[in-house]
Amino acid sequence: MDILVIGGGASGLAAAVSASSAARVTVLEKEERPGKKILATGNGRCNLMNDGELKYFHGEEFAKAVLGSDGPRRLRAFFDGIGLNVMSRAEEDGRVYPATHQAASVLDALRAACARGGVRFIPSSPADSIESRGGAFRVRAGGEWHGADKVIVCCGSPAGTGERKGSYGLLTGLGHPMIPLVPALCPLECDMRSLGALKGLRLPAAVTLKADGEPVAQAGGEVLFGDRGLSGIAVMQLSADAAARPGAHVTLSLDLSPLLDIAPRDHFHFISGRDAFRSPGDAEALLAARLSLLPREDLFTGLLPRVLAGVVDRGRPGVKELARRLTDFTLTVTGVRADAAQVMRGGIDTALFDPRTMESRRVPGLYCAGEMLDVDGDCGGFNLMFAFLSGIAAGKSCVL
Numbered sequence: 371m372d373i374l375v376i377g378g379g380a381s382g383l384a385a386a387v388s389a390s391s392a393a394r395v396t397v398l399e400k401e402e403r404p405g406k407k408i409l410a411t412g413n414g415r416c417n418l419m420n421d422g423e424l425k426y427f428h429g430e431e432f433a434k435a436v437l438g439s440d441g442p443r444r445l446r447a448f449f450d451g452i453g454l455n456v457m458s459r460a461e462e463d464g465r466v467y468p469a470t471h472q473a474a475s476v477l478d479a480l481r482a483a484c485a486r487g488g489v490r491f492i493p494s495s496p497a498d499s500i501e502s503r504g505g506a507f508r509v510r511a512g513g514e515w516h517g518a519d520k521v522i523v524c525c526g527s528p529a530g531t532g533e534r535k536g537s538y539g540l541l542t543g544l545g546h547p548m549i550p551l552v553p554a555l556c557p558l559e560c561d562m563r564s565l566g567a568l569k570g571l572r573l574p575a576a577v578t579l580k581a582d583g584e585p586v587a588q589a590g591g592e593v594l595f596g597d598r599g600l601s602g603i604a605v606m607q608l609s610a611d612a613a614a615r616p617g618a619h620v621t622l623s624l625d626l627s628p629l630l631d632i633a634p635r636d637h638f639h640f641i642s643g644r645d646a647f648r649s650p651g652d653a654e655a656l657l658a659a660r661l662s663l664l665p666r667e668d669l670f671t672g673l674l675p676r677v678l679a680g681v682v683d684r685g686r687p688g689v690k691e692l693a694r695r696l697t698d699f700t701l702t703v704t705g706v707r708a709d710a711a712q713v714m715r716g717g718i719d720t721a722l723f724d725p726r727t728m729e730s731r732r733v734p735g736l737y738c739a740g741e742m743l744d745v746d747g748d749c750g751g752f753n754l755m756f757a758f759l760s761g762i763a764a765g766k767s768c769v770l
């Protein structure tokens with residue numbers, strides 16, 4: 371049996387390895403070398419899976435069906451099988467990396483497994499058309515036609531590539547609808563006038579995204595102040611919701627209670643390295659108690675980073691207003707750093723794919739895996755975990 375895999379990224383390489391024991395596999399890759407994006411993941415460390423609770427946004431049900439109850443265990447078994455040494459104990463929030471802490475080890479292990487399986491690579495071959503006739507396929511790539519019994523489409527998303535369009539036309543051309551793309555997991559540009567002193571500050575916060583004053587989404591975790599706006603896990607998680615509201619007045623409200631070691635006002639799920647907060651949060655009571663012990667000029671000494679105290683205490687307001695500033699520190703969002711998006715929300719609608727096999731319900735013999743589908747997960751390894759496991763499922767089931 372001849373299998374064509376289009377795209378040699380995380381899902382395509384996993385699919386190629388999985389199919390290679392029982393078929394002749396060829397990978398068509400647009401770039402000169404496969405797996406370029408893998409090398410950029412996790413700041414070069416490749417956060418390749420997550421052992422914790424599953425966190426997917428769009429396509430959550432589909433992702434859960436693909437991963438099943440034992441996705442992380444099966445993925446570890448796959449990595450063991452190709453000789454990749456993966457950390458046995460997860461880091462904070464369930465993040466798992468290769469034991470070498472180098473993304474290059476992941477790509478090397480995948481490529482070596484492909485080589486052992488006799489997988490053929492055709493680099494610099496962007497596929498632009500798939501034809502299905504009489505149960506067989508033809509794929510045009512770089513001006514040449516390639517025949518196959520089955521095709522696995524693994525073209526990923528344009529996130530992080532500098533491109534805009536992606537290769538979705540390969541599947542929409544065969545009747546698979548597409549959900550519009552929105553950049554996700556990216557920094558947000560904010561009005562930073564008068565906040566320049568905060569550049570470089572990292573704070574734990576509970577963040578609420580509001581559109582025209584109405585709360586839209588919330589996230590908890592680290593917030594990082596930059597030149598042009600905010601990043602950090604909590605902000606990245608909210609970025610797709612901001613991007614989806616282009617005409618609205620979008621703001622971020624930072625509840626800095628976790629910085630004061632008190633639980634955030636709204637008590638929504640807050641991810642932090644801490645076991646517990648001192649109390650279920652009353653910033654005003656905390657400040658009043660400090661004022662009864664300390665002179666006014668030392669109210670924030672030892673409580674807040676000095677630069678933050680300088681901003682919060684501007685005009686020396688009373689305790690009530692200070693508490694408000696600390697629990698509703700509001701910034702106006704002026705843009706979305708789509709160029710720095712780690713993933714795209716949207717993509718090929720999962721409704722026409724079987725999550726057990728990744729086969730199209732419309733075109734038998736055609737499979738899709740990875741981020742090209744409308745599945746996006748949280749920071750922490752969820753996107754690569756979906757890409758690898760959906761690729762493995764496609765590769766295995768197409769040779770059954």
Ligand SMILES: Cc1cc2nc3c(=O)[nH]c(=O)nc-3n(C[C@H](O)[C@H](O)[C@H](O)COP(=O)(O)OP(=O)(O)OC[C@H]3O[C@@H](n4cnc5c(N)ncnc54)[C@H](O)[C@@H]3O)c2cc1C
Nearest residue numbers: 377379380381400411412417497526530740741751753754
């Ligand atoms: C900077 C950055 C950091 C990230 N860090 C993490 C992380 O630590 N953990 C995590 O879980 N996720 C991370 N992600 C997301 C993760 O990299 C992707 O979700 C994942 O790579 C998707 O795998 P994929 O196989 O679907 O697509 P990709 O890995 O993008 O692979 C797609 C491949 O298809 C090729 N291709 C595209 N179109 C064609 C065509 N027409 N013909 C032939 N070939 C084609 C591409 O060149 C590419 O090689 C990060 C993303 C970025 C941008």
